[in-house]
Amino acid sequence: MILVKNLKRYYGTGETAVKALKGVSFEIKKGEFVAIMGASGSGKTTLLRILALLDDATEGEYTIRGLEVSSLPEAERSYYRLTQVGYVFQDYALINEMSAAENVYILSMMEGKSRKESYEIALEALDKVGLKEKHNRIPDELSGGEKQRVAIARAIAKKPDILFADEPCANLDTNNSKQVLDVFKELNEKYGQTIVMVTHELWHTEYVDRVITFEDGNLVSDEKKRNR
Ligand SMILES: Nc1ncnc2c1ncn2[C@@H]1O[C@H](COP(=O)(O)OP(=O)(O)OP(=O)(O)O)[C@@H](O)[C@H]1O
Ligand SMILES: [Mg+2]
Structure with missing residues (x-):
């Protein structure tokens, strides 16, 4: 699914360059739920x-x-990004003035789908994260866990190949974190969604298949938690 070979990322050049990734290689299989x-x-x-x-x-x-x-040209990269990659941010990144459904369907509208079709896609995605009944609520009327689940619905509405999540539970208490992790687990088990999630919490790794650990820009361990 994802094959990474000798990946390096330096910020800046010369002696002062920050070597954020120093040459990492790994493979992630379709349907895996991986913690970083x-x-x-x-x-x-x-x-x-x-x-x-x-x-x-x-x-x-x-x-x-x-x-x-x-090595894709930029136009194709941006098309791929818009249609095939789901990304969940630590701080939800929802628009406050819009309802849950509107936050989810805005991306479908950007792809050129009709309002009606976009709304249906949004409701289906909200249903998958257990929030169909709350589709009319604005973010302020939702708990932290619910907000993050709306953000997950937005990321999965386009049925992405891979769902990336960067510390999706960092701003959540234990209960809200569990809600979010349960949703990831269900998306992974029921729909076979490939998920790569960054986390700092050891207890989160109970939800995943595999844990990849980084240290100073290097991959230092790759541990299987359970077999698929
Ligand atoms: N835009 C940037 N310009 C310069 N250096 C950067 C930039 N982004 C990240 N870095 C540096 O690259 C290194 C890796 O940063 P990165 O954000 O990937 O770490 P992280 O593992 O996500 O950390 P955290 O757990 O705090 O989120 C750090 O030394 C950071 O300071
Ligand atoms: Mg980070």
């Missing part, structure tokens, strides 16, 4: 942003579903 762990500054967000095509690598190759996305 490691101390602050170890390169987790840098990796996720590159794989989600939000940033470029300095060196190395990465293919997604056999497509060498690292």
Whole structure:
């Protein structure tokens, strides 16, 4: 599904360059739920942003579903990003003035789908995260866990190949974190969604198949939690 070879990302050049990724290689299979762990500054967000095509690598190759996305022209990269990659941010990144459904369907509208079709797609995605009844609520009327589930619905509405999540539970208490992790687990088990999630919490790893750990820009361990 995702094949990464000798991936490097340096910020700046010469002696003062920050080597955020120093040459990492790994493979993620279709349907895997993977946690990325490691101390602050170890390169987790840098990796996720590159794989989600939000940033470029300095060196190395990465293919997604056999497509060498690292060398795609920009127009195709942006099409791929819009249609095939789901990304969930730590702070939800929802629009406050819009209802849950509107936050989800705005991306479908951007793809050129009709309002009616976009609304149906949004309701289906909200249903998958258990929030169909609350589709009319604005973010202020939702709990932290519910807000993050709306953000997940927005990310999965386009049925992405891969769902990336960068510390999706960082601003949530334990209960809300569990809601969000349960949704990821269900998306993974019921719909076979491939998920790559950055986390700092050891107890979150009970939900995943595999834990990849980074240290100072290097991949230092790759541990299987359960067999698929
Ligand atoms: N835009 C940037 N310009 C310069 N250096 C950067 C930039 N983004 C990240 N870095 C540096 O690259 C290294 C890796 O950063 P990254 O954000 O990937 O870490 P992280 O593992 O996600 O950390 P955290 O757990 O705190 O989110 C750090 O040393 C960071 O300071
Ligand atoms: Mg980070």
